[in-house]
Amino acid sequence: MTSAVILALAVFGASCVEMVEALTIVVAAGVSRGWRSAFEGTLVAVIALTVIVAAVGVPLVRLVPLDALRVVVGGLLLVLGLNWLRKAILRASGHKALHDEDAIYARTLAELSGDRSSSATPAPSFRHGAWRHGPRDSTGFVVAFKGVFLEGMEVVMIVITLGSSSRRLGLAAAAAAAAVVIVGVIGALVARQLSEVPENAMKMGVGIMLTSFGVFWVGEGAGLHWPGSDLFLLGLVALFALSAFVMIRSMRQLVPPSPVVERAADVSVS
């Protein structure tokens, strides 16, 4: 039960983060090239990702021995989780720039607009049903498809690894689908990218959960039985959260002063 809840939270959080990033590209494609093609590109990408989950995940669950599967997917989760956690710690401690959805949106919009007139404001055509009847645009379709497909591949990895190793592929897929629907509906309602989403905090939380699952499955697969079984996952989450907190606190003190601050300090001294 405990692992099911953490699994659903991890998949849901990871999917939300990736879908917010995909939404930025889809909205830029919709605003600049028309909503119909952006919507169709998104739909085809989601279908392709669903087919990959079914085609790879189901045979994994049925054919591969559980212990071997747990070591391999635990290792993959650990690689993914440690990378997310490392990035989130560097961002939270000021050693790496925060992910800027507004900047990505503006850059994508400028690239796609070409000679078309563009606007950063929501496209009115979306709200007037032109996403169903408007003209088709191959560039808008390809950009939306690639954006959703590439961002979604990480979600697919997480769904397949977490779902197959815990024999809960359906739950993992449902959590990811819920995130896609929720982010998609919110994006459609506000018709813009979601730059206010606390992406780094979510990435930190998901990184902690993926790292915890990775360590847990590697240990289980290798025959290292955790005390308390599934409940030990909560202990792992707490341990990695505490470690991340300590690393952020200690690394914050090491951020070099920015050139502007240094210049200001020089002026005040002189």
Added chain:
Amino acid sequence: MSTAVKWLSAFGRFWWDFLIGDTPELFLAVLVVIGLAFALHHDRVAGIVVVLLAVIGFLGTSTWRGRKRRSS
């Protein structure tokens, strides 16, 4: 370049970026952690302590390597 080669190349690039990317040390760290888990699975307490310390140590080392440095 044929479509099949392009797809294979993209597939290989995806796995390279996913597993290694700009943090090869984390990929190696995971291999070490898996090795430690197998090597110490007979001694449960030592196995748990060493595996957890290794994961935290590798994360700290990799994060430390990625920090901004003072320009000299």
